[in-house]
Amino acid sequence: MLAEIGVSTTFLAFVAALYALVMSLWGARTRSEGKVLSARNAVFVAFVLLLAACVVLVIALVREDYQISYVWSVSNPSMPLFFRITALWGSQAGSLLFWSLLLAAFAAGAVWLNWHNNRRLMPYVIAYSMATLAFFLFLSIFIENPFNRYWFVGQETLETALIPAGGVAPSDALLRDSANGLNPLLRHFGMAIHPPMLYLGFVGFLVPFAFAMAALASGDLSTNWIRASRRWALAAWLFLSLGLILGGRWAYDVLGWGGYWGWDPVENAAFLPWLIGTAFLHSVMIQEKRGMLKTWNMFLVIGTFSAVIFGTFATRSGLVESVHSFARSEIGFPMFAFWFGMTIISVWLILWRRSRGELRDEHAFANIFSRESLFVLNNLVFVALFIAIFWGSFGSPIVSELFLNANITLGTEYFQLVTPPLFAALFILMGIAPLSAWGATSLRRLGRSALVPLVLALASLIVFVLMGMTMPVALIGYGIVVFAGWVAIYETYRALMARVRQQGENPIQAFFALLRRNPRRYGGYLIHLGVTVIGIGVLGSTLFQQETQQTLRVGQSMEIAGYTVRYDGFAAGQISEDGRVMDIATLTVLRDGQELQTLRPRRDFFPNVQDMNTMTIAASRSTLQDDVYTLLVDWEMTPTEEAATFKVYVNPLVNLIWWGGFVLIAGTLAATWSGDTLPARSRKSLMVGATA
Amino acid sequence: MSMHNRQIQVFSPPLYLLRRLCPSVGVRATAPLPRKSVSREMIIRSLWVLLAVAFVLATPASAQDSTITDDQVNAVASEMYCPVCENIPLDACATQACADWRQEIRDMLGEGYTSDEVKADFVRRFGDRVVGTPLDPTLRALSVVTPYVLAGLALIAAVWTVLRWRMGVKSSAAGVPEFNAPPTPETESDSLRARLERDVAGGTGL
Incomplete structure (x- = not known):
């Protein structure tokens, strides 16, 4: 009975997603409010149906319904309740269904919260998010159905969702005695949190992607799509960061090799969208503040979601060998086709709009030391890191096999050779960029701003040397990393002391007032501080292990x-x-x-x-x-x-990595706090103007 | 409850010399000696024997008893990947197959092979996938340099774009200092207002 309910709800959700896709595009084309409203309702229906499907699967896992092949393959009678529930994402079919649920939840949330402010974008947001959902549900229904059951047909055993002619269900006792149980690697508390966080991060980037595509499709290329999707992008970035950190902790506890990051292709597949997503979060500020980099931002947001889909394809198709290979299945080709098609359509839309002059920047770069220039440099380093890691994880193995008749897999040695200079450049920019101003900054002014953090970084190095650290690489690395941290601390301290002097607040009050007043800036500094702490941990545990x-x-x-x-x-x-x-x-x-x-x-x-x-x-x-x-x-x-x-x-210092993660979370939550991108004064005057 | 039967391997310089003398000593010394005239070969072999005997006599007992430690084995194994498992370093893989390969590394180190020779032997038998970067210098250089070349091309493209933007500014806005001056709050507010008004006015639809 549970299997039948699961199959029905999943299929109806698929139909609802297709319906929403068709109606939203039809509504946009015919400017029919009714059709778009109907599409919106279908989005909510799809979410509710998928929620029901997932609940049914969890009930089946908890009730030990081994007639369902997924339950048989990921649980057994001796498994505790906790792991029965987390087994929902313990293998390919369940995790795809769970992924679809999260995707539907994000789509429904984005439509619900942005319906009134972004009506023009909504039909296209619905269309792109539902096209993605429909694709994943197609995989769930036709290739990796978690509600398949085992049937004996003559001498054969079939695994299918529909009852075959002459099919006889195996006895419960037989299935119960032979049930496989969850992969031992997944029987860890971290696995209760790590995959959902990673999926939330992956799926969360659907919303900025859908808004960007909606902007391209509708022609509303103002900053509306950025304002509407900013919080979603930050939330997705936070979840992805958490997923990566928790994944590192899981590897540290479970894989038993003394480390937390093995440059495994699947780890890298999750890291790649993080890199592009981080570049986007920085770059999009330039578009908001200066009306620049419109085309670039489109490429970044589409690149982020494209990297998500590619990473999912690489993880689940067996494209590369990995410790995560338990998730392999037959979904490789359809996923590749979806990724390829989605990327081509997106890039074509950008180029089309650009050729019409609709993505022209409103300002140009005037000074190499301006904040926007430094942000662009930061973006380039992120992209270079992306290229280096992509090449090491996927490019080199594929190219060598296709053209060199060799099987070259680049491992830790390659990544430790190629990435450190790029990470160092990132930390340097992380230190300098916040000191520069939008528009223009002279080198002298920038130098003056950097003086105190530089002195503090040097003082820190002297302390390190006195403590016995003499390795030049370590000193250079720590010098760069702590400089970035001192900039974040010093800039916050200056603002904090100014408030203490002017408002008479105590430092704690002043700190929270700063976060309230400019959550983006001071949340950003907290994030930088978190990254610095992580950097100190990574350097210590790598160089001195x-x-x-x-x-x-x-x-x-x-x-x-x-x-x-x-x-x-x-x-x-x-x-x-x-x-x-x-x-x-x-x-x-x-x-x-x-x-x-x-x-x-x-x-x-x-x-x-x-x-x-x-x-x-x-x-x-x-x-x-x-x-x-x-x-x-x-x-x-x-x-x-x-x-x-x-x-x-x-x-x-390995524990600093996890503690730095907490600081990073706090900073991101503080930065997400900020709802509006327009200054309060502008909002007020605009409202007055509108009323008049 | 025995996991692996370990043999105690003695680091043996004389054995190394004997391998030079007679390639059949040591299972992995596969390259045949070039053919030479018998008399000359005999002389060389005799000299090697004398040298080996002299070395055995001269080597202190402690050196003869020194063993290959687990740390020495792991130092080599950590630079390689399990030939059959999925991207797991050879020193960390818990399978019996990997334990056997670590034992092979121990044996080879005991026979006097260097770390590079051990890796080369594994690459010969299992392919480049067992090492983190290819041992072949050309492939290695290609692997390491390619991302920098690609990133360099991206940088050149970015610089070219920025220069084009700047040239566009100079030619079209000779009397407009807007971009060179830091934006004042009023300017930003006006800009935001203008942008919002454009948003309200709307663009073109599909």
């Missing part, structure tokens, strides 16, 4: 980075509630003879899972200063020999 691997007998210990790690015992074959078999070692971390913490690294084996059934679970002692990260690599338990091999990493 230490590792060792040793085999110990019980009572023996190893030394690393001033720590002593003692092997205290081993418990083999522990069986947990969800059926996994755990081999657990007990280690004690000591410093200067004092016991600091007991750690239990372990190896988990999932007997009911067919592939990827073993996981190495790290145990770590975390402080702000560093992580002592331990892995159980191997063991020998015989009557004569009781030894285990451990890999131990000391990752300095």
Whole structure:
């Protein structure tokens, strides 16, 4: 029964999306308000139907309805309730349905909130968002249907949504006993948050894309589409940032290699839209303030969504090999066709409007040190990073296979060689750009503004040297990163002190007043500060990471980075509630003879899972200063020999990455606070003018 | 509950010398020695034997007992990827196949192979996918330089566009200093007002 409800609601949502697409375009063409209204209602209906479909699938997972093949493949009787629910996005079919739900939610939200202010854009916003939704629902219904069921037909087993002629359903007991269970890699708390955040980020960029396309299609090329989509773009960027950070944390906890970012193609596929999206968020300010870069902004917003679709295609099609390959399926060709078609249509629309002179800029660049020039430079660096990472992840493997008859996969070594200069350039611009002014800034003025942050950065470096840091690369890296951070702090401090002096507020009051008064600027500084903190963490954990691997007998210990790690015992074959078999070692971390913490690294084996059934679970002692990260690599338990091999990493400052993430979230929330892009005075005078 | 049976590998300079003497020592020394006249070859071999014996006698016991540590193995393995798994560094992959390959690296290091020789051997057997960047210098240079070339082209295009804009400003607005002066609040407000009025007036539809 659940399967039938799921199939029906998904199919009706598909019909509603198609209906909305047709009616919105028809309504726009015939200028029929009624048709566009009908399209709008269909958007809401599609959302409600998809919500129902997802709820049905969750109920099926919770009620252990193994007749549904998706439930059989991602759960089993021993799985706890929490992972049953998160199994909704635990494999291809469920995650596509969940993705469609989020897409419908964003589309419905955008239509609901912008209906009155942007009526002219709305038909096209509906058309583009529903075309995208209809495509994903097509995949869900015809290729990866999460409501398929197993059927015995003669000697064959079929997996289909419709009941085949002569089909007999397998017995519940048979399915229950053979249920596969969720991929062990996904049985982690982070997986409850990481994929939804990433999907929200991906899907969220649909709204700015749809508004940009609507602007191109309708001819309303003013800043309306930017104003309407700004919050959506920021929200999408926030979710994508969160998804990336949480993904790093998941990798750190689950993949067991001592790091958080492996330059895996799928990680990179999520990072690429973030890069272009970040460039867009900076560049769009130039269009708002100076009426410039209209064409460029269109390319960026379309490039961001195009990168989202390409990343989804690359992740789910098996185009590249990755640790995320559990999501592979047959949707590759349709996704490629959709991505290609969408990108071509978008670019054609931009070029068409540009050829008609409708994307002409209102101002020109006057000074290389003006803020808009520095923002353009920042955009170029983001694009260069995009090119470098795209080439390493997808370009090189594809080109080498097509033209060189070789299978070249570029790994961490390539990325560590190519990207650091570009990241350094970004941090330098992140420091300098906020000090310059819109329109024009002289080099002398810029130098004067940068003097204090530069002195503070130098003072920080002196402290680092006194603490024993002598590696030139580290000093250069830290110099650049902390300079950007000091600019953010110093600029906020100056404004804060001005308020304290003028308004008599205490610093905390003054800080929140600043955020209220100019959330974009001071939220932006908070974001920059967060990125600086992340940068400090990345540099520390990359340049100063230490590792060792040793085999110990019980009572023996190893030394690393001033720590002593003692092997205290081993418990083999522990069986947990969800059926996994755990081999657990007990280690004690000591410093200067004092016991600091007991750690239990372990190896988990999932007997009911067919592939990827073993996981190495790290145990770590975390402080702000560093992580002592331990892995159980191997063991020998015989009557004569009781030894285990451990890999131990000391990752300095790695926790700053997660803390920097929190600052970044706070900054983005503060920046999103700002609703209007027009100054209050302009709004007021315009309203007065309109009334008159 | 035994995971892997590890052999203790002794770093052996004499073994290395013997490999030079007799290529069949060491399973991966596959390149045949060039043919030379028997007498000359015998002399060279004898000299190598003498040298090897002398080295064995002269080498301190501690050096003969030194083992290849896990850290040495991981230092090489971390620069390679598992030949069969999905983009997982060889030092981190927990599969039995990767444990065996790490053992091979240990053996090779024990036989005197350098890190580069080990990597070259793996590339020969499994292809360029096992290393982070191709070992072939041309392919390596191409891989690393290409993104910079592409980014450089993008930069040139951007500079060209900016210059074109600036030239357009100079030729069309000789008496209009608007762009060179920092915008005052009034100017910005007027600009916003004008833009909004244009928005209200509307553009062309499809």
